Amino acid sequence: MARRLPPVDIVIVGMGWTGGIMARELGPTGQKIVVLERGGPRSTEEDFAVPLIRDELRFAQRTDLMMDTAKDTVSVRNNPTEEALPMRRLGSFLPGEGVGGAGAHWNGVSWRWADHDLKIRSTYEARYGAKFIPDDMPLCDWGVSYAELEPYYEKFEYIAGVSGKAGNLRGRLQPGGNPFEGARKRDYPLPPLTENYAGRLFTEATKGLGLHPFARPTANASRPYVNPDGMQLGQCQYCGFCERFGCESNAKGSPNITVIPVALKNPNVELRNWSWVQKVMLDSTGKKAVGVAYVNVQTGEELEQPADLVILCAYGLSNVHLMLLSGIGKPYDPQSGVGVIGSHYAYQGTASQQMFFEGKNFNPFLATGGLGAIIDDYHADQGFDRGPLGYIGGSTITAGGSGGRPIGYRPTPAGTPAWGSDWKRATAKWYQSALSVNALGAVMPHRQNFLDLDPTYRNRFGQPLLRMTFDFKDNDQKQNRHAAELCTQIGKAMNPTRVNPAFYPRSWSVVPYQSTHNTGGAIMGREPGTSAVNTWLQSWDVSNVFVVGASAFPHNSAYNPTGPVAALAYRTAEAIRDRYLKRPGLLA
Amino acid sequence: MSQPKVGRRALLLLAGGVAGTAGSPAAAQVPAAAAASPAVPVGYTFLKPSEAVFVEAVVTHMIPADELTPDGVELGIATFIDRALAGSWGKGDRLYMHGPWKTGTPNQGYQLPMTPAELYRAGIAQTNAWCETTHGKTFDRLTATEKETVLQDLSQARLKLPGGLPARAFFDVVYQTVMEGMFADPIYGGNRDKAAWKMVGFPGVMANNAQNIAIFNDGRRFPNEPVSIADMS
Numbered sequence: 101m102a103r104r105l106p107p108v109d110i111v112i113v114g115m116g117w118t119g120g121i122m123a124r125e126l127g128p129t130g131q132k133i134v135v136l137e138r139g140g141p142r143s144t145e146e147d148f149a150v151p152l153i154r155d156e157l158r159f160a161q162r163t164d165l166m167m168d169t170a171k172d173t174v175s176v177r178n179n180p181t182e183e184a185l186p187m188r189r190l191g192s193f194l195p196g197e198g199v200g201g202a203g204a205h206w207n208g209v210s211w212r213w214a215d216h217d218l219k220i221r222s223t224y225e226a227r228y229g230a231k232f233i234p235d236d237m238p239l240c241d242w243g244v245s246y247a248e249l250e251p252y253y254e255k256f257e258y259i260a261g262v263s264g265k266a267g268n269l270r271g272r273l274q275p276g277g278n279p280f281e282g283a284r285k286r287d288y289p290l291p292p293l294t295e296n297y298a299g300r301l302f303t304e305a306t307k308g309l310g311l312h313p314f315a316r317p318t319a320n321a322s323r324p325y326v327n328p329d330g331m332q333l334g335q336c337q338y339c340g341f342c343e344r345f346g347c348e349s350n351a352k353g354s355p356n357i358t359v360i361p362v363a364l365k366n367p368n369v370e371l372r373n374w375s376w377v378q379k380v381m382l383d384s385t386g387k388k389a390v391g392v393a394y395v396n397v398q399t400g401e402e403l404e405q406p407a408d409l410v411i412l413c414a415y416g417l418s419n420v421h422l423m424l425l426s427g428i429g430k431p432y433d434p435q436s437g438v439g440v441i442g443s444h445y446a447y448q449g450t451a452s453q454q455m456f457f458e459g460k461n462f463n464p465f466l467a468t469g470g471l472g473a474i475i476d477d478y479h480a481d482q483g484f485d486r487g488p489l490g491y492i493g494g495s496t497i498t499a500g501g502s503g504g505r506p507i508g509y510r511p512t513p514a515g516t517p518a519w520g521s522d523w524k525r526a527t528a529k530w531y532q533s534a535l536s537v538n539a540l541g542a543v544m545p546h547r548q549n550f551l552d553l554d555p556t557y558r559n560r561f562g563q564p565l566l567r568m569t570f571d572f573k574d575n576d577q578k579q580n581r582h583a584a585e586l587c588t589q590i591g592k593a594m595n596p597t598r599v600n601p602a603f604y605p606r607s608w609s610v611v612p613y614q615s616t617h618n619t620g621g622a623i624m625g626r627e628p629g630t631s632a633v634n635t636w637l638q639s640w641d642v643s644n645v646f647v648v649g650a651s652a653f654p655h656n657s658a659y660n661p662t663g664p665v666a667a668l669a670y671r672t673a674e675a676i677r678d679r680y681l682k683r684p685g686l687l688a
Numbered sequence: 689m690s691q692p693k694v695g696r697r698a699l700l701l702l703a704g705g706v707a708g709t710a711g712s713p714a715a716a717q718v719p720a721a722a723a724a725s726p727a728v729p730v731g732y733t734f735l736k737p738s739e740a741v742f743v744e745a746v747v748t749h750m751i752p753a754d755e756l757t758p759d760g761v762e763l764g765i766a767t768f769i770d771r772a773l774a775g776s777w778g779k780g781d782r783l784y785m786h787g788p789w790k791t792g793t794p795n796q797g798y799q800l801p802m803t804p805a806e807l808y809r810a811g812i813a814q815t816n817a818w819c820e821t822t823h824g825k826t827f828d829r830l831t832a833t834e835k836e837t838v839l840q841d842l843s844q845a846r847l848k849l850p851g852g853l854p855a856r857a858f859f860d861v862v863y864q865t866v867m868e869g870m871f872a873d874p875i876y877g878g879n880r881d882k883a884a885w886k887m888v889g890f891p892g893v894m895a896n897n898a899q900n901i902a903i904f905n906d907g908r909r910f911p912n913e914p915v916s917i918a919d920m921s
Contacts, residue, residue, distance in 0.1 A: 150893070150895060150920065151893045151916075151917040151920040151921060152917070154873075154892075154893040154917070155873055155917065156871075156872060156873070157868060157872040157873065157876060161868060161872075162777055162781075162782070163782065168782050169782055169783065169784045170780070170781065170782050170783055170784055170785065173784045176795075176796055176797075177796065178793070178795055182793065183790065183792075185790055185792040185796045185799055186784045186786070187784070187796075187797060188783055188784040188785075188797060188798050188799065189782060189783055189784070189797070189798060190782075191797060293901075294898075294901045294902050294905070295905060296901060296905050297904070297905045297906060297907055300905060300906075335898055336898065337895060337896045337897055337898050338897040338898060338900070338901040339894065339895060339896075339897065340897075459907075460907040461889075461904075461907055461908060461909040461910070462907075463904045463909070463910040465890055465891055465894075465910075466897050466900055466901050466904055466910060504890060505890075506871040506884065506885065506888055506890045507867060507868055507871045507872060510867075510871075510888070518843065518863070519749075519750035519751070519839070519863075519866070520749075520750065520752060520836075521752050521754045521756075524751070524752075524754065524756050524757065524887065525754075525756065527887070527888060528756055528887045528888055528889075531888035531889060531890070532888070532889050532909060556788065557786065558786070607795060608795065609794065609795040609797070610795060610796060610797045611794075611795070611797045611798075
């Protein structure tokens with residue numbers, strides 16, 4: 101029998117970026133808040149100390165800061181005719197675990213998704229006609245506009261210390277920034293990072309092709325910085341141990357050094373580590389949450405935490421998992437197309453062109469998370485005509501790099517043996533002189549890409565695993581193939597000595613790392629029949645449950661997702677504070 | 689800091705516990721044992737004698753001594769593998785180990801009911817059994833050409849192992865650990881003297897490059913003085 105704890109006002113599940121933002125913003129309301137985090141505490145001093153943290157084997161190869169798949173994982177398959185099998189170790193994507201979540205080990209790339217994404221269906225219908233959208237692609241507008249999100253994007257950029265250059269300041273284009281971004285009221289809080297040689301060559305080549313390169317915006321502090329909460333960030337030292345690592349310099353804008361410590365200064369906010377939430381408890385009507393059931397993973401004790409309001413802030417996939425385990429909303433049925441929970445699962449496409457430059461040294465280890473030059477011409481630019489190409493979406497294309505750690509990074513020309521002295525000579529010769537141009541591509545929703553509960557495999561508590569059914573569909577394939585061609589064109593303009601065949605994935609594999617940008621499954625929208633949550637990320641079915649994260653995205657873009665994840669979290673926090681707490685009930 | 693070049697092979701030879709290595713070309717290169725004690729103590733904690741001979745043979749074949757580095761055993765890669773298999777990763781840390789067990793598609797990734805250590809053990813036994821059946825001797829006693837063919841066939845899944853183990857699964861874990869042992873921080877037993885980092889020009893566990901990033905952005909090479917965890921500890 102679970103032990104029932106004294107009630108609190110608000111329980112938050114997960115202490116990463118979104119849980120930290122919620123706790124930070126709602127703490128001052130005077131509500132009693134408990135945050136349940138299934139992993140342990142993390143501090144710069146103890147967990148990210150040098151030289152301990154600069155260990156490629158432990159953190160990059162063995163994924164020490166990430167979700168432990170021995171305890172909980174997902175099952176995966178490419179289509180509904182296959183039998184899903186458990187992802188037995190991490191590979192394709194790397195969800196976080198512990199305080200900070202994936203925000204502790206992210207790279208920092210921070211975008212403002214604008215109306216070409218937020219109003220994607222109406223944009224494409226207006227430009228290309230409704231028939232351009234395939235029948236099996238349930239493309240949706242998000243129900244919010246860029247103008248509505250703009251203040252919250254700005255808030256996040258100033259909290260996280262994003263380095264970048266405005267491209268559109270109050271409607272006036274700015275040299276050096278992204279000319280295709282939405283109009284912003286303020287520039288980034290920090291100037292762009294120092295460009296490396298890879299970025300320079302990419303910038304020169306793309307300018308020569310008539311494209312519009314700019315420094316990728318990223319929460320790696322280009323200078324020492326104090327954020328609006330008074331939290332201090334150090335200057336990035338370009339150590340090359342960023343993605344998959346914590347930052348010893350406090351130069352990566354992570355929740356661990358920004359929103360979380362601010363939230364925890366408030367005596368109303370209590371963080372309980374090692375608290376693994378198993379489900380949201382509903383009352384007999386199934387329309388109201390009464391709290392959450394969780395396990396103390398250090399003692400095994402089962403506990404119930406009653407609360408008036410439940411805010412799910414786990415990794416997006418775990419948010420969907422908890423909704424399905426709790427019976428919140430109608431699960432999606434891919435046969436009938438009825439139901440919403442688990443639908444619109446999306447991922448991201450990739451493409452790359454590996455090149456080699458005799459006699460030039462890129463020093464790939466002088467690097468940091470979001471360092472690099474990038475173009476948005478084949479994604480945010482609405483002048484880019486998709487008509488002849490026949491796809492929806494697009495790709496951002498970049499060169500730069502977050503590190504040159506040699507277990508994972510050792511490019512050699514095609515045809516090089518995989519071992520032996522010839523392999524050693526090629527590895528020694530080209531390690532410094534290799535460079536790739538990489539594309540990150542959108543993924544549109546598809547009726548056969550979805551999340552549900554696995555019928556066979558279970559987690560450490562005997563609960564069904566989340567089952568992921570996903571593959572790159574025709575639209576994605578066209579886009580990724582085009583992106584590979586673009587990478588090759590740009591690459592050749594950089595005058596390499598040798599080039600490898602361009603790469604893009606023909607189908608999705610769980611094995612090689614691609615992107616920790618899993619989206620959808622509990623999507624936002626203006627109508628309860630076609631979305632799981634309203635635009636305040638509030639469950640249509642259980643109005644005292646909010647579901648915050650990339651689970652709310654109706655499709656995936658060619659941008660990294662943390663910008664809108666955080667902006668939507670700030671918008672939701674404001675709505676809870678100013679409206680919901682005064683008058684609980686549906687906000688829309 | 690210099691480290692003595694005591695190969696595991698040398699230890700085995702000194703112990704007199706292994707037949708068959710003495711005549712191999714690589715064995716002739718074993719240097720005299722240095723006087724200082726090594727940073728990572730010699731000796732195996734997981735590999736049985738026949739397994740150690742197999743691993744040393746693979747490591748020496750894949751990472752031969754040449755103008756760039758000493759051979760893989762001299763680099764400590766066999767020691768790295770032994771420690772990795774003896775430790776938590778080898779024992780299945782972070783590996784979801786619940787059935788039912790199905791082969792699945794390549795896109796679904798690793799699906800065998802074995803930890804890395806169990807996979808290594810089974811793979812060595814089955815590869816040696818295949819070599820005995822086909823060549824009349826274990827892998828370590830094959831010629832360099834024969835070894836190369838066996839490794840190529842394992843990597844291409846052309847070789848049918850007698851116990852039914854998928855050849856590619858075994859090859860993948862071998863290749864992964866050889867490369868990890870070569871390039872991981874020397875604190876794990878491989879990459880002795882940071883030789884692999886020196887080979888490519890990776891500076892290791894370095895720190896403050898806010899100035900360097902602006903200087904070394906014109907194609908010039910960053911000076912290669914690699915620093916390891918032990919150097920900073």
